[in-house]
Amino acid sequence: MGWDFETEPEFQAKLDWIDDFVRSEIEPLELLPGLHPSDSSNTRLRSVIRRLQDQVKAQGLWACHLGPELGGQGYGQVKLALMNEIIGRSQWAPYVFGSQAPDSGNAEILAHYGTAEQKATYLRPLLDGDISSCYSMTEPQVSGSDPTLQRTTAVLDGGEWVVNGEKWFQTNAQYADFFIVMAVTEPEADNPYQRMSLLIVPAGTPGLEFVRHLEVAGESSARTSHSYLRFTDVRVPASSLLGERGGAFAIAQTRLGGGRIHHAMRAIGRARQAFDMLCERAVSRQVRQGPLAAMQFTQQKVADSWIEIEQFRLLVLRTAWLIDRHRDYRKVRKDISAVKVAMPAVLRNVAQRAMHIHGALGVSDELPLAAMAHVAEVMGIVDGPTEVHKIVLAREILAGYEPVAGPWPSAHVPTRREAARLKYAELLEHTIAAF
Ligand SMILES: Cc1cc2nc3c(=O)[nH]c(=O)nc-3n(C[C@H](O)[C@H](O)[C@H](O)COP(=O)(O)OP(=O)(O)OC[C@H]3O[C@@H](n4cnc5c(N)ncnc54)[C@H](O)[C@@H]3O)c2cc1C
Secondary structure, X not given: OOOOOOOOHHHHHHHHHHHHHHHHHHOOHXXXXXXXXXXXXXXXXXXXXXXXXXXHHHOOOOOOOOOHHHOOOOOOHHHHHHHHHHHXXXXXXXXXXXXXXXXXXXXXXHHHHOOHHHHHHHHHHHHOOOOOEEEEOOOOOOOOOOHHHOOOEEEEXXXXXXXXXXXXXXXXXXXXXXXXXXXXOOOOOOOHHHOEEEEEEEOXXXXXXXXXXXXXXXOOOOOOOEEEEEEEEEEEEHHHEEOOOOOHHHHHHHHHHHHHHHHHHHHHHHHHHHHHHHHHHHHHOEEOOEEHHHOHXXXXXXXXXXXXXXXXXXXXXXXXXXXXXXXXXXXXXXXXHHHHHHHHHHHHHHHHHHHHXXXXXXXXXXXXXXXXXXXXXXXXXXXXXXHHHHHHHHHHHXXXXXXXXXXXXXXXXXXXXHHHHHHOHHHHHHHHHHO
């Protein structure tokens, strides 16, 4: 059985290439104002991104979250984690490496559940980076944490689904060529988790309206692409159903498992960025007594941050390793929930410490730290809030415990001592006699 913390030299060479490529080619691109990587109307930007994507493809690093049958490399989650730690430094890098949300998750469910026609129309061009997509689940009027409360409906009428309802915080909706929409199609189903289905709705379908675009604090408005959508008698063919009727919740879980661990891998990169900024400032900024690095309060920030990042990284890598072993996200649900809970806390703590040590500069928009701290808040809400993941984690852990038969806990010392006396009665007799 192998247990190794070293990376193979061949793969390390690829990681070094990614590191250099992200630093020199992608990070400068995302500093330019008014651009969004999904904006296909900007043909010059499109050709720049295409050129960068071609370089990634030439290195065999395109869409590495996918298996080889879908054009990925089939590296598995551990190698993907090492890659995503680097890619996570940049908001644009996932677009250049073919792994950006929500397209990556949408491609996964299209690959698993799509019909041949859906794969040809949507999956292939999505994987090639020719089109982009949106995942439409959350609604403004009900709690997004509980999908059984959803109100958007889809009813079959004359061979077409007719969709009515509202969705909001729809990432990438502005640029999406199609939407994967969750709607109630089986209102009478006994199991509330079997009432919803997924439907593919092409952009521009009559009745699909943008109410407004929502800005999330910490994101520059040029990058913001979370929209409030209204569906009024939106008609799509019956063949737009993705997966089984009533199967939306189960399908969504397949998608979310991968999404959560991939976000966590990228969060390591962001936390490390904040940590590097913390340390650089510590050794650079002078006060009367010397550099901030000489102050014990600063040293505590550095030590705590390093430990939290390394603990989190090990948890992510171990979970990635478990996914590779089991090849089923559902079997690693507990571990993924633990990662999901730990992720916002680590990023928030490290970004806040780095922000604080930079003083006024830290809280300004001249450094990315305030935005990182805000991203941490978002991470604690999307893909299931922290509270819900703690419930899942605790439930799964507690399922492995049995109640004690008697009145005392199994670790109760007098009870155990009595049992020990009986087991070693002969030894005790001999010892007492010897004294
Ligand atoms: C930047 C961003 C991008 C997003 N992108 C998308 C997207 O592309 N597609 C999409 O469909 N949605 C998207 N969302 C929406 C996101 O999925 C929801 O915000 C999330 O599911 C939470 O739902 P809610 O906002 O309705 O909060 P609520 O469900 O109302 O929860 C609010 C709070 O209530 C508490 N809470 C909820 N349930 C429990 C519980 N069981 N126990 C204890 N406490 C609880 C938690 O503190 C939680 O944070 C995005 C959101 C953001 C911020």
